[in-house]
Amino acid sequence: MRARSLWEPRLADGVGHSAERLMQAMSEDILEGRLSSGDRLPAHRDLAWRLGIGVGTVTKAYAMLERQGLTRSVKGRGTFAAAGAARSGPLIDLSINTPPAMIGDRLLARTLMTIARKIDAAHLNLYAPPAGHEEHRRLLTRWLETFSLAVDPRQIVPTAGAQQAISLAFDLACGRDGVILTERLTYPGAVALARHKGYRLRGVELDEEGMTPDSLAATLDEETSVPRRAVYVTPTLHNPTTATMGGTRRRAIVEVCRQRNVVIIEDGVYAMAINAELPALAALSPDHVIHVSSLSKTLSPGLRIGVLTLPSAMKEQAEMALRALSMAPSPLSMWVMEDWLVNGTVASIRQAIGLEARRRSALAASLLGGDTGRFHPAAFHVWLPMPRGKAEQFAATASALGIVVTAPDSVTVDPRDDATGIRLCLGGPSPDDLKKALVTLADLIVSMAPTSPPSCSRIPHR
Template identity: 45%
Template sequence: MRLASPWQPRLGETAGPPYERLVAALAEDIAAGSVPAGARLPPHRDLAFQLGIGLGTVTRAYAVLERRGLVQSERGRGMFVAGSILRARTVVDLSVNTPPQMLSDRLMTATLATLTGRLGAESFGRYCPAAGRDDHRMLMARWLADHRLAIAPDRLLLCNGAQHALSIALALACPRGGLLLTEAVTYPGAIALARHADYRMKPLDIDEEGLRPEALDRALRSRTDHGPVALYVTPTLQNPTAATMGLARRQDIVRLCRAHDVTIVEDDVYSLFTPPDLPALAALAPERSLYVNGLSKNLSPGLRIGVLATPPGLIDRALAMLQTTSTMASPLCNLIMAQWLTDGTATSVGASVRAEAARRMAMARAALPGQLAASGSNGFHAWLPMPMAAALHVAEGAAALGVMVTPPSALAVDPTVQLSGIRLCLGAPPPDELAHGLAVIAKLLAQGAGGDYGLPAVI
């Protein structure tokens, strides 16, 4: 005699066809542990009858759940909740900000096959110049000119990813113990670098367009010391709020930095999504800007090539820091970069990343209508503004349901600040997992987990 299923059949409260609602309901209950590993699920016909849906709908939902590793069928016995090893694979990770996967195995195979004849043992066994080969720096300068910023190749350094470039830029701009101004919530990697280097970080108010000039002006005028001061800022798709500065805002920031002799560290890793009429800060103030970009956020995380553009007077110091922290960027990554920038792969992959990011952002807006912070660009992260206590509550609730988000405290320059939010990284999960993760977040908010939240005028 077969044991009855312990699951109480229901459909999820999300919008969508019945099979997606059935998938969402079962996935939520499995992640919550209310249906334990090894538990039998209702037979197809019984479940269809109980929910008033078609037999094909149940079959399709079970197939989706099986592909995700949540359930497994046993011939002649039925469908069961998968064991702990399979369940561990079903966590939806919305905490890591990577672009959607637009590369194919076929593309990678073709690229590596093309490079086979270019990377012999002799060339692989030699050191390259620390700043990168001249031809590779020229290709990067051409890509930046087409993409964002016109700059001479001899002012570019090729690094092991944008994080490496950022660490050099911050060290150049702000000596140990110096003052680093930045947005009140910002990229966790920059916060970690600043704390490691013992910079004094000062959070500045932001709004729907990013850093507020009034906050920058106030902070600069109220300084009591006269040591070096630097500004770390992300003008396009600010991480985590996804705010993008308009032209007037960019000009105001540059004007204030010139007036107070502030060095700008511009993080432009989301430049793929910048409207064409918005210049980089480094184009507006080349004499005081350290410009950071890279290919990991624009194309693929595995392409660990970052770029640092410096004013002429800082290039020698930057090169010395580069040599100290890394002998050279990966020769293989440099060759892949050169191949893709030459044969048009970078352009086509970038276009695909933009299109898929827009589709995923549309999914997020549909799942959370009116709740995301407004952003004029379709990047691959979104922001749910709310007080810190509410954000922590939502993050904990989501984790209990198998959905991981970045800890809100990791995004705050001052963890005691009350205004915060939830960053949703949309690029990494497969679309069905993303839909499930968004549905879980929506359900938590509908149940009041986030409290009374909304984009404040000042964060």
């Protein structure tokens, strides 16, 4: 005689179909440890009788749980919780957005041999000036020119990565007594930075082209009593939704801020990935825009070089802040960058990364289904819009299956915002691990799909 299951039958709260509510209740109890790996689940007929639902409904719920890897069925014995087995083995991390690895040992060894013959020891024996070495600023000017942003070297501040650049930009444009307006779904690093340093964020609606001018204008006008206001926006390959502004939208956003004398912080770290005639916001309004760029996001995460381009009026304020902070990138990283710019390596790496990004994006679209979310051939990530509850369940189940995804709360400005989703970062894993993870997540998407799936053609609104 089979042992009786100790699980107390229930349906999750909500208005969905009984099979979905049963599946959700069981998955919650498995993931939260109330059901351990190997625990027996109730027999189909017994569970149907105790909940007052059909046997077919129980069968459907059990099938969804098995596709998620949370249960396993043994012929002649029954169905058992299996989360523990799903967690075995190394994790596949799809939560960190990096370009695909295109720098090999030979290239690095050859580069180090070259720069060893021309290293200036003074850069290691002395502290860098507050705004960085002049030759480094000129070098970064050349880098910005490769994606059509012409600036004066005196307007540039080198930093050790984009996150430092964004932090300094927030301080300069807003400070803790002001408010930062950004897309209501935005870069997790900016959300984490604001929460850590106590900046107040306000979410602005977005659509297929990103931040909408009407919503931005209305939100700015609601914040007129705040001493300082700033707008943080990602116009190219928005993180997390991949939205990219056209030229008309860019000019409209700039005009809204120019009319209200509000500084824009433009996150341009992905601008180099798109070979299009799309002007940077900093090119449209140099006196109102702080521009952020980074080699970490475009060439290699280990190349910790960020670039902050400032309006002329902010130069003195920035130098005062920099005297109290140490933000200069490693001289070794700058020498590597100089060598690669001179010998054409930068262009070769960019081309290789672009090809690999397109390949990975196409793989994700083919395995997950092109109508499940937003895919862009130049992006290192894809966006799967979902209601908060479903997104949290998706992330928890993926973790139980050994796959780490970006937590939905990390991309939302307002923690109460129900319309969020899942960001899947494609650049970090090996090709084999990426395909393995996407196949697993494709099954998870199918198992969690409602009877009438919602359209993903638009960014979800509140």
